Amino acid sequence: MVDYTFVRKDLTKRQTVIEGVLELQSPLRIGTGKSGGFDPASVVRDTVLKDVDGVPVIPGSSWKGVFRSAGERILRNKKVTVCSGVGKDYCLNNFRKFNDFQRSISHNVEEALKIFWDYTCLNCKLFGTMSVIAAVKFLDSRALEFKLGSRSMVAISRTEGAAARGALVQVEFVEPGSKFSFKMIGNNLPNYVIGYLLTIMKSIHDGYVQIGGHKTRGFGFMKFSSLRFIDKGEKKIGDEDVKVDMGEEVKGEGDKFFEQMKPFMEAFNNAKIPYPVH
Template sequence: MRRVEIKGIVRNVSPLRIGNRGVVDFTSTAGVQLLKNSRGTPYIPGSSWKGVFRSTGEVIARKKGLRVCTGLTGDTCVDKIPEFQELIEKDIEKAKKVFWEKTCLNCKVFGAPSVLSSVYFFDSYPFTYKIGVKTIIAISRENGAVSKGALATAEYLEPNSTFSFLLLGENMPNYAIGYILSIMKEIHDGLSQVGGYKSRGFGFVKFDKLELKITHYSEKSGSGSSLLPLDELDSKVDYTQGELSGDEFFKKNSSLLEVFNNARIQYPM
């Protein structure tokens, strides 16, 4: 019925570190590299965004008194429906109904085993960046002790590096768009961090040049800046079109944040 696009730029206001997870070894004295593509350009993968959005969403939903699952393998709402896989194969309409009734908002928005997410995060590539190197003390993973003389170097991105940001959503109800915007605002306001070394104060980012674009494929979705409710929990709302600074974007689209806050979302579990 509709396609939702949120695009903008991301600027880190503290050092930022997106490491190469498979390679990081804090006990080695070797240089700890940033995650880079084959041409050596550091980037923030869509999967990192998805992880940050889901975990930030968890905090927001719980503050609202709602229950959401952790999304960890084997611990999603879908894992608690043992007959789900069989239902998908035998009765897809019933599977859709069961999914709707028995899964949390995070499973609906960010996906679950056998179910695609309704939002897609693109990799973020830098427009401008500067790599810094920090010396850190390597701590043994086994006993938490500082290994003898083990100083490691770690690469990070200096503050004021800028990256692209793009998120696409399919058929998201207004409260789900509001939920995504609430998550972005939490990150923008410095209440949630991105990447590694969070306890060292890394990973604070701000959004800028934000634009919410909604393409209606059906009259039932709405027209122009007017968004019709997509399901029984949803309500009608207007949003602000055009590119805005981060602060302005969240202020001018506060009606969407409110739709999320007021939605009487049912939680199973």
């Protein structure tokens, strides 16, 4: 019988927390978004997203998007089937199982679990999909210490997708050296899935993944520090998992932390992910 613990939402056999500090290596811009057009004769101020106290934040939803898209590239490089999760490109829709899944939720939970297990990729199981919440939660990252800067840039027309003639935008950003909190909480994560998340984190730390806007201008590079791993509950989840037991807490700085966590990343590298069905 297949162990569906990883995708079950009605029990908790394991809780995993990874938290730490992010230090910006280049400017960061998580924008507030703009509605409507702009006046080509004016200099529009494009501000960074802040909380009610005026402190810059990186929303948890942004982190989930970053991790999902970065993870998609990692999984495709491993020749693992994965969907983008964007629009109609999600596994239950791609395998034409969404309606069957919806019908089974209300009258046959075991059948619903089987459909979800068999016909969804690792990203759907971990980050959630239509009608299913994620197994990992990202908290908003709030600036712990920061300095704001700004520079003038050519505005891009939303309708034409090209530089707007004569239009400048004053872009606000968080300056390099600023620090943000980071925290994610996982429920019932197998060791190879913890290794998958750590692999994504390391790709951010090593500069392969950028956060926020203006990436082509070199924005969005950051490194992790003061990292802490908390692992409570069972040390192996599911039949396809391998046991990794590093105790209930591991602490480390940047590169040293990722070196300590290699057993989890090796579990991911060596995992034979058995889903979705082909």
